[in-house]
Amino acid sequence: MVSETEGDASLSGLLCLENETLFKENEEPVDEEDCLQMLFDRETSFGFKKTEPSVFCNYLKYARLEAITWILKARAAFGFRSQTAYLSMLYFDRFLSRNSIDSEKTWAMQLLSVACLSLAAKMEEMEVPALSEFQIEGCNFDTKTIQRMELLVLNTLEWRMSLVTPFAFLHFFITEMCKSSPPDMKVIIHVILFTMKEINVMEHRPSVVAVAAILRALNQRLTRKALECRVNSVSFCGFLEIEDVFTCYNLMQKLELREFNMPETVNLPDLDDSSTSGAVCTKRRRLTK
Structure with a gap:
């Protein structure tokens, strides 16, 4: 059995790599126009602004609002940056555009919120809390359950996690x-x-x-x-x-x-x-x- 610390560390080790930067040692920074062009290209490549907008049913609208409310509260509690919260919702909406969650499985929607925020934090934050700290009132997800949902999100999003905010x-x-x-x-x-x-x-x-x-x-x-x-x-x-x-x-x-x-x-x-x-x-x- 893998301990929480070992499990979280192993997952992070497999998934989290140091990002290449636009500034390198002893080199001039990339021109601002090139930087912007790169951002615009990434917008396009990730499929923002689809021709047929997704329509959430009443259940999904309510569940989504609960997810956002929890994510914003968790962002404040952990001291995460604002783009971490936004990135987690990009994952959340992108996942729901490709997978459905039954209305009776409210716990699954809550677990998805936890996994999306955890993944976004691993992308954006220098220090990421242990998975056991990502808890929603009324639910107590163990580390292995959160990790499985993280991997489901990663596979659903085809491991394309570096989205522009x-x-x-x-x-x-x-x-x-x-x-x-x-x-x-x-x-x-x-x-x-x-x-x-x-x-x-x-x-x-x-x-x-x-x-x-x-x-x-x-x-x-x-x-x-x-x-x-x-x-x-x-x-x-x-x-x-x-x-x-x-x-x-x-x-x-x-x-x-x-x-x-x-x-x-x-x-x-x-x-x-x-x-x-x-x-x-x-x-x-x-x-x-």
């Missing part, structure tokens, strides 16, 4: 669009994380979510024309479709007004702005095929 784009877009008055970063993070509650994150390109969240933090009353002018001010903006950005921006507006009633500037001390570093240019533990 909106946080990888924030620094560039903020620099380009907010030269005179930078927006409140905590508001941007809040909008991105809580937008996950209403959308299948695999159906919206991370770059679009990033731009829409920045614009939402800057101005809550942009017309389509005003939004288009803002987007067109960005270098290399050709990859962005205005209609997609406007649709996402309007969704964020409705969510904020209906659910959170947030003013344009709020204090959210539990959301860290360190998560916006962009992340493709830093060393992290990664899962690779």
Whole structure:
């Protein structure tokens, strides 16, 4: 029988490899345009914005909302970065787009939440808690059970785990669009994380979510024309479709007004702005095929 420590360590050893970085010793950093192009290419390759959107039934909507609520609470408790939570939901939605879970198996949905957050943490965090610490109230999953679900997720997603999140784009877009008055970063993070509650994150390109969240933090009353002018001010903006950005921006507006009633500037001390570093240019533990 494998102990919890040995089991978790062996799985991590098999799956988590040091990511290649865009900066190498004694070399100049990669040009920003090349870095962005790489991100855009990765967006496309992972199939964001499918032509036929997934429609969740009422049961899945409720189970998904519970999963997000737990993931956000666990993120705060463990001190994970915001993109770890978003990445876990990318895994979650991508898994459900390929596999179904029966409505009576609520424990399976909870186990999926745990496995997705654990895998995302192994991708993004320097220190990952033992699997025994990833627990949901009312459930007590042992380490081997979580590991089996992790492997099911990995196989379902074909071991393609290095997905792009909106946080990888924030620094560039903020620099380009907010030269005179930078927006409140905590508001941007809040909008991105809580937008996950209403959308299948695999159906919206991370770059679009990033731009829409920045614009939402800057101005809550942009017309389509005003939004288009803002987007067109960005270098290399050709990859962005205005209609997609406007649709996402309007969704964020409705969510904020209906659910959170947030003013344009709020204090959210539990959301860290360190998560916006962009992340493709830093060393992290990664899962690779």
